[in-house]
Amino acid sequence: RNRVDGCVTLTFPVDVPTSPRGGNQTGNNYIGTRDMTSVRRNTFPYRFQVPKVEGLVALEDKLTPASKHNFQLKYGLILDLLHVKVDPEALITLVQHYDPPLRCFTFQDFQLFPTLEEFESFMNLKMEGQICYLGNIPSLEEIAIALHMGVQEVPPLTEIKRNSSGSLVRGFAREVLEVKAQDALTASNWETYNAILALLIYGLVLFPKESDFIDLPAIGVFLTKNPVPTLLADFLYSLHDRRKTRRGGPICCCVPLIYLWLKSHLPKKGPFAEKNMPWSQRLGSLSEKDVVWYSRRVDSSKVLLQCGDFPNVPLIGTLGCINHNPILSLRQLGYTMESEPKANLLSEIFFKKGENEELLKKIRLAWGLVLKKTMGKKNCIAMPSYTQWVKDRIQEIKLPFGVITPIEPQKPTPVMTVPIEEAKALKDQIVDLKKKNEELQSQYHEALGKLARKKRDCQEQEELVQDNQKRLKESEEKRMHIGGGLKSAEGSIMAKKEKIADVWHSNQELRKDNDLLWKALQKRKSECHKKDQESQEIAEMYKKCLQDVNAEGQKFKELFIQEELKNRQMQEDRKMYEDSMIKHMEYSETQKNLLARKIDEMEVELNMHKEEIKEMRVELSMHKKVLNLVKHDAVRFQKGFTDLINLSHQTMDELPQRLRIAEIELPFFNAPEGIRNLMGYCRKTLDCYKKKLIRARKGL
Template identity: 40%
Template sequence: MAAIPELKRKTCTYSFHREPLTSLVELSNLVTGCNQKAFDEQYGDILTLLKMVVDPVPLQTLLQFYDPELRCFTFQDYQLAPTLEEYSILMNVRIRYQVPFLDVPKEVDFRVVAKALHLSIKEVSDNWKPSGDVVGLPLKYLVRMAKEEAKKGNWEAFNAQLSIMIYGVVLFPSMPNFVDLAAITIFIGGNPVPTLLADTYYAIHSRHGKGGAIRCCLQLLLKWFLSFLPTSGPFVDTQSTHKWTQRIMSLTSYDIKWQAYRFYVRNVIMSCGGFCNVPLIGTKGCVNYNPVLSLRQLGFVMSERPLDVEIAESVYFEKRSDPARLEKMGKAWESIGVKDGSVLGKKFAIVMPAYIEWVKDRVETLLLPYDRMEPLQEQPPLIHSENVPAEYYKRALMENRQLKEKEQNIQMQLYKAKTDKLNLAHKLKDAQGEDASRLRTKANYQKKIRDLEKQLRDKDVQLKKEVDLRHASESQLRGEVVELRKQLKEKPTPLPECSECDLLIDQCQYLKTLIPGGRRS
C-alpha cells in the first residue's frame, strides 16, 4: 500500500478523559435474567456502553478529519456526521419530540431527585455536595446505596441508582467520581439523545485546531464511528502491519458500510423552528449540526450538493454567555421539522456525481490530514450518469450496493457465528469446571458420611460392650445376694428381677449388716 504525497493540513493531539469504571462494571454484573430485560427496556443499552473499552487511536484518527465549517468529518470522497437518529438506535433510547435539556434548575428539588433515585429526601440532602463549579452526589455514596439495594433484592431501586451513575460518569462526564445535577436532570427528563449529540459536537468543535482533552461520551462516539468501517477483508487483515491513519486513508466511499440499522430510519429531524438545520443544546454549550450531510448514512439518496443555507453555521456559544439565545433555541425546539421518505425519496443509500464532485472540491479546499493511500481493495468501475438514463443508473448503483451489503452481512453473520462458538466453548469449559467442582464436593460429602457411619458403628460396639459388662456385674451381685441370704439361714424372699445395679448394691450392703461380724469386700 503506497502513499501518495500531497499537501496536508495540520493535525492536533487530543486526550480523552476516561474514569475508572471497575466499581460500576462490578455492579452491572448483578443485572441478569429478567432484571436485565427490565433494565434495558427502561434505560436502553447503556450497559454495553459502560463495558465498552475505549481505544483512543481510532478516535485520535477520526478527529483529524473534522470539518469545522460543515460540522462533519470530511474524507477523500465521502462525509460522515453523527445524527440524532443514529445515536437513538445505538443506545436503544427513543428521541422525544419535545424541548430537550436546557439548563440545570436554579434551586434543587430534593423531593424530585429522591423519588427518581429511590432515596429518602434526608439522604439526598445530607450527601449533596459541591465539586468544582457543579453540585451533585458523590459516586462513592451512590455505589454504597446500590450495593445495599442489591442485598435487599430491591432491583427497581438498584437499576435506577446504577443508571444515574452511568449517566454521570459515562454519558455526561463532568467531575471525577461525581454525578452532577446536569446528569441527574437529564436522567429525570428521560430524553438524553439530543444532549448527548450536542456534547459530542460541542466537545469536538471547541477543541478543533487546539488539541487537548475531549470530554463527552467517548464510548458512543467510538461505537458510531466503528459501525461504518469494514469488519472483514483487507482493512481488518492489515491492522497489524499498517497504522490506523494509513488504513483510514485507504478507504473510499465504496468500502464504507452504509447499510445495517440505517435502513430502519423513516423520519429524520432536519430543522427546528426558524433554524434551517438543527441547533443542539449540551451541558456546557450549544452548537448546530447539519442533517442534510448525513442522509446517505440514514439510507437515503444524496442526489446533489446541499444548499448553503442548510450547512451554514447557525449556533456555537458557551451556554452561560448568552441566556437569551439559549431561550430562543429552546423555543425553536417547540417546532421540530421532521421529514420522511415522501420528501427525502426512496432509500437507496447512494450518491449522485454532483455530490461526489462537491465533496472532492471541499477536500481540495480543506486538505486532508494524511497522505492518500492506494485503495485496499479493487474499486468498482465508475458509471457516469450522463451515459445512461437516470433510472438505470440509480438501479445499477442500488444493485451494486445491495450486493456489497449482502456480502458484508454474510461476513458479519460469520463473525457472529465464530464469536458465539467461542463463547459456547468458554461456557462449556466453565460448566465442566463447575461439574468437576460439584463432583469433588460430592466426593467430600460422601467421605464425611462414611466417616460418620464408621463413628456410629464404633460407638455401637462400645455401647454393646458397656451393656455386656453391666449385665455381668448384675449377675455377680445377684449371686452375692443369694450367698448372703444362705448365711442368714433365712428363707430368702424372692427378689424382683431388676436390671438396675444400684438397687442390687443397696440390698447387698443391707444384708451384710445383718451378718454378725460379716463384712465382705
C-alpha cells in the first residue's frame, strides 16, 4: 500500500500460492479441490487511485435537509459514493480477468461487465432525454452559469497545470473551489454551494486524473448533467489502454462506483464471504450459479443495444473513444444468454483523444439516434450453447488464477454393449431429452424465481400479521387500563362512527372513480404499447433514412467545402467593402463640414464686398450646384448604407449557425486555446455588432 499524489494505490501480486495438490491453504470447507486450468496467463501490476473524501464529507455534513434533497434531485446519488468503503484488492483481482477483444470480464463459465442501465440505477440518473458528453471543451461563460457566478469571477479561479504525461491542462484547484464553497455557505447561497460541491465530486471522485485538481473535460461532463456514458467510457478505455501496453499501471475511473457494481453481483454469504479467503481465490472459484445476476431496481424494460449505424454502443470519454458490447451483458438485465454472439456485433473501436476525427464525427451523430430495444419476457438464465462458448473461450485465452472447485469421487462407468439400431435410437432420444431438459431448466429457473417472490411475499405478510397481533395486544392492554374512560367517551365515539360512515360512503365513491381510472389506465397502456410498436417501426425507417443521408452527405461533402471557401472569400470582400464605406462616409462628413465653413465665409465677404456681388453670386450658384451634388451623393450613400445594414443583418443571422458548424468541426480534444478564444471573441463581436446594426437601422 503506497501513496501517490495524495491517493492510496495498491499493487497486485503477480501470482497466488496454492498447495502442491491444487487445494487452497485457507482452511475452507471444501472436501477436495483441484486446478481446472493447466496453464495460466500472466497478471499485471494494476493500480487504483482511491481519492481522499474527508474534505468532501465535511462539506456534505453542512448541507441542510432541504438543500441535500435539492442536491439529490439535481445531481443524483453521487453523495453516496463518498461513503463507499472500497477494497482495492478486489478491483485489482477483477481487472485481471479482462478480455480485451470482448470488452468484458471472462470467468470460468460466465462473463460480467458494467452496463449503462446499472450505472443509471446506482446514481439515480436517467440518460433518456439528456445530452451526453461529446468531447466539447466548455467556455468560461458556460462554467460561470453552471456555478451561478459572474463571468468575471471565473478566470481568476482557473490555473494551468502540467499533468503526469507532461501536457498542460487547465482547470480549478481543489482548495480554490473549497474556499468558494465556504463563501457561498456564509452567504447561505445553497444553489451555488450545491453546484461547487457537485463539481468537486465530479473532478475528484467520478473523473479523477490529477491529484486535487478538476480539469476542463471533467467540467464538460458536469455541464451535461449526464455522466453515465462517460463513466463507463473512461473505465473501459483506461483498462483497455493499460492492458494493451501490457505493463499495468494506474486505472483512471470512479473507483467507488466500480466497487459498488462488483459487490452487487457477489454472494453475500457462504464460503465466498469468508474473510480469510484471498480475492484471487474468491473470484477465481465463482461459477455462474453463484453470481447475483439481476436487481429489480435496474430499469431494463428497454435495453440500449446500438447507436446509429454502429452494431454496438460507441462511447466517448475524457481520455478517448471505445466500444461497449451490451449483447454480452443481457443476463445482468434479466434476459437469457442464448448462444455465441455474432462477430459483427462485437466490432472494435479504440482511439486516443485527438485522433481519428472522422470516426469521432460519426460517433457524435450516432448518439443522436440511440436505439433501445424491448427484449420481451425476462428469464435470467444462460443456455448451454452460450456456456460452452465461454468455456471454449477460456481454453483459448486462459485464466489469470487457478480455478478451485469441489471434487467428489467419481464412480466407475459400467461397460455395456448395445445393438447399432438401439444405439441410434438412444442417441435420438438423448437429443430430444436434452432439448426437453433445456426447456425444463428454463421453466425450473422461472418457477424458482416465482417461488422466491412468493416466499418473500409470505414472509412480509407474516411479519405484518405479527406486527398487527402485537399492536392488538398493546391496544387490548390499554383498553383494560382505560375501560372506565370508554363509557364517558361513548357519546363522542358515536359521533365519530357517523363521520366514519360518511367517510366510508365517500370511500366507496372514490373506489368507483378508481375503477374508472384503472380502466382508462389500461386503455392508455394498450395505446402506449401500440405507439411503442409504431415508434420502433419509425426508428427502423429513420435508420434507413440515415443511411441514405450519409450516402448523400458524402456526395455533398465536396460542394460543402467549395461553399465554405466561397463564404470565406465573401467575408473578406465584405470586410473590404465595409472599410471602404467607412472611409467614404468619413470623407463625405469632412467635405460637408468644409462646405459649411466656406458658406459662412462667403456670406461675410458678401456683406463686406458689395462691389463683387455679381461675381460672388456666380460662385455661390456654383457652390449650390456642388451642394446639390453632395446632397444627392448623401442620399445615395444613405440608401447604400441602409442596404449594407440589411445585408449585415442577414449575415449576422447566418453567422451564428456557421460558428456552431465550425465549433463541431473543431478537433475532438486538443483544440488550440487561441481558436477557442477566437470563437468566443467572434460570438461577443457578433452580439455587439448585431445590436449596433439594429440601433442604426432604427435611426434611419
